[in-house]
Each structure stands twice: as structure tokens, then as C-alpha cells.
Amino acid sequence: MAIDYGPASTGVARGAPPPGGFGVAAGPGAAVIRVPAALGELDRVAAFVLDLGERAALPHDALYRLRLAADELATNIVMHGYRGASGEITVDGGIDPDQVWIRFQDDAPAFDPRQGMRPPALDRPLAERRIGGLGVYLAFTAVDVFAYDLVAGRNVSTLVMLRRAEPRPPGGTDADHGPIE
């Protein structure tokens, strides 16, 4: 799976994407929701992602992973961004010919969620593990791109899932996950 370990550069500004980056442009296929920064509200983020992925005919496996990444990111914004303070998360997303993207914007203190990522310490007994950072790790490994930018004081995180497989036929299965590369 291609993972963007490079500098955070998503081309979130509308217009031409930066060289080598994953551009997202809010076009006719884009949608947006605003949700309060509270765990009990994150169902709406999941519903938004699932709807977008269904419309893009993402295979079930890819859609599950995109939803997982979005859920972990949104949870992270609530818990570590706003830290219990009231606030709002703006979520938009779109379907491009080669990718589906979800973008999160919030006004919590500047905070790159990827900095908190911590791969599981497999050499330690489970009961002694520090679990912080696991959600971001799951998100990072679930999608093709997990990018972050600070734009005019706002935190902007973007998740991208490439559209690799053929669209599912109506009522079809997700048996074919498509080629990895």
C-alpha cells in the first residue's frame, strides 16, 4: 500500500494539486457536513463516509478501512484536539476518477494528529502496552494518504483512498479487492 510519509501537502487549497501531492478539489461531487466535536456525534461522520464510499462504489474492504480512518481521526480531534472544549468539525469529501477523499477541518489548537501515531509495541505484553496512538496508527495504515496542513490557523487533515478495483456490480460481493499496486 502506498503511504505518504512525505511532508504534509495535500493541495487542499482549491485549484491545481501540488506536484507529487494528492489534490482534492471541491467540485460538483463534493459534500459537506458540520458536526459538534463530541463522541456522540461521530455517527454522522461515519454515515457521511459510508454514503460517499457507496456512491464511489468502493469495495467493502476499502470502504471499511476509509470509515475506520475517518472515525479514528474524528475521535482524535475530539479527544486530543478540542480536549473536551466545545467546537465543531467540518467534514467534506469528494469522488474523483482515481480516488475518494475526506477532509477534516477544525479550530482546535494547531495539532498534527500524525505526530501522536505509535505503532503497537509487539514485544511487550498486552497488559503493559501504552495504547495511546493506536487509533492514529490504524488510520494511517488504513488509507493511501493521511495528510495534514495548518491552513490559516485551522487544522486540515485529509484522507485519501485510491479507487483500484472495478466498481462492484449491484448486489455484488467484495471478493475482488483489486490489485495492490
Place this chain on the structure above:
Amino acid sequence: MSFDVRLRVDERTAVIDLSGELDAATAPRFHDTIDQAATAGAIELVIHAKQLSYLSSAGLRSLVFARQKMGDEVRIAVVGAPEPVARTIRLAGFDHSIHLVDA
């Protein structure tokens, strides 16, 4: 999006049935149920996950809590987890100390 968790203790085996979506909003209920199971003195914890359609890191956190609360001698098994759920458990490396059965 729904979530349900049920606990029964047979002899000294605690059985937890999970269904629906286990995320940050619903994990506290799972956490509380694990606490009850540990308090009941179970020596084995069996978590039926066939109907669990979604698992986030919040649910994984509860599994760590189960391991911490119940001690190393208690066998913990997750049974019948759907593939995406099982994959998350494996990716986090939890399958070394929690048995994945029929997954």
C-alpha cells in the same frame, strides 16, 4: 448505528455477546461489561463477535483493559469476528495474547 452487549456467566466462564458497532461512543458499555465479568471471578472470557460489524481502537482499548483487569492466567477468546474486525485485532498485535477463534 446500533450496538449491543450482553454478559452471562456460566460456571466460571464469562460470555460476552457483541453486536453492532463498537466505537468510541459505545466502548464504555463494553468496558463496563468487562468490569462486571472480571468482578464475577471468571477464569475464562469468551467474546462472541460474529455480529460485530465494526471495531475501532476504542474497542481495542477495552480488550487491553480486559487483559489488565483479569490477569494473565485468564484465557480471553474472541470468537467468530468478521474479517475486517479480526484484521484490526491482528494489526494491533493483540492476537498474541487474545485468542482469535473462527476468524
